[in-house]
Amino acid sequence: MSAPMIADEVRTASRIHARLLDGFIAMTEQELARLAPGFAEESLLESLERLRAARKSYGTTAGVVVATVTEPVLAASNAA
Numbered sequence: 001m002s003a004p005m006i007a008d009e010v011r012t013a014s015r016i017h018a019r020l021l022d023g024f025i026a027m028t029e030q031e032l033a034r035l036a037p038g039f040a041e042e043s044l045l046e047s048l049e050r051l052r053a054a055r056k057s058y059g060t061t062a063g064v065v066v067a068t069v070t071e072p073v074l075a076a077s078n079a080a
Contacts, residue, residue: 006061014061021055 028048035041 010061014058018055018058021051021058025051025055 025048028044028051032041032044032048035044
């Protein structure tokens with residue numbers, strides 16, 4: 001099966017979105033590095049997950065795929 005044709009303007013817009021998401025991801029990772037474990041950390045980890053999913057989607061549409069993703073080793077504490 002062949003890949004669908006994507007209009008240049010859609011590809012360009014997707015690259016812009018991907019670039020902006022890269023910036024948001026970087027800012028979120030920096031903020032996470034300064035936080036102590038707790039609600040704010042868990043909230044940002046969830047946001048980071050959504051940002052990365054969106055980035056992957058835009059990157060695929062734009063024809064730009066991240067070869068490696070460096071994720072901070074942070075575990076959310078779901079103390080119940």
